[in-house]
């Protein structure tokens with residue numbers, strides 16, 4: 001019998017190192033973990049569960065079609081996290097406005113932001129999806145937060161993580177002191193620590209980008225991918241491999257495991273829609289940047305560090321270039337060269 005460290009034990013032991021800790025943070029992470037177990041269960045049942053697959057017939061604030069599991073996962077995240085007195089308010093990719101707690105629940109000191117089911121276009125085809133979350137501190141003295149209270153740069157995140165619903169369910173977490181990885185033991189129903197201090201290899205020969213957008217990219221990205229495709233004979237002097245899952249959680253997880261560069265860059269297709277990129281700053285880019293940087297990688301828009309950006313609105317979109325440090329720095333340098 002293997003007696004591993006559970007996620008709860010891990011967080012409590014870390015919290016003991018801070019004399020001022022009240023246990024609220026442990027309580028919050030416990031509720032997030034419970035929500036992720038419930039979502040994992042729904043995702044795993046797939047077509048066996050009644051009325052779970054397929055489209056909900058609604059669109060989210062981003063104008064994207066919502067899957068039934070998107071809507072259910074959003075409800076689970078809200079239901080699990082609203083009652084415990086740990087959060088003051090929440091923001092979800094699936095909600096138009098921030099979510100203020102019903103009157104009867106006590107207010108806590110954290111703001112919780114999440115993408116309840118990222119990569120949901122993959123659900124019906126049984127490919128990995130995930131839940132991404134970011135935790136901020138609620139500004140001092142604020143009882144009923146407004147959207148403005150959420151507009152803090154990524155550098156102020158207290159914690160960030162994701163649950164990946166793949167062949168196994170994993171939780172990857174950072175509280176600003178490295179990245180740790182937990183695997184759900186389905187027999188016991190607990191996340192068990194399976195890797196401490198995950199680090200991303202600095203060098204890579206693997207890139208992930210939606211190649212169908214090639215004609216819309218800016219010159220620096222065209223140049224970089226062209227150089228990757230030239231392989232050993234080109235200026236990078238090595239052959240590259242390509243992956244594209246269309247599920248950011250799965251791409252970041254692969255990069256944490258074996259390195260790589262992931263890009264959803266600025267392109268003229270999204271610019272024509274008046275957007276600055278495809279991925280969302282607060283629900284995807286900031287939490288993933290925090291994890292990637294804590295694992296020794298880098299994350300930029302191509303022009304600036306993502307976590308330094310001052311958010312303008314909660315549903316803001318940004319270009320994303322993240323992963324193995326050497327390649328991210330190369331792409332960023334190409335943007336700076338113009």
Ligand code: AFP
Nearest residue numbers: 117118119120121210246247248249
């Ligand atoms: P969905 O959650 O709507 O499926 O979007 C997933 C995502 O935001 C991100 O996880 C992927 O990396 C990216 O979109 C996939 O984009 P393409 O559809 O252009 O491949």
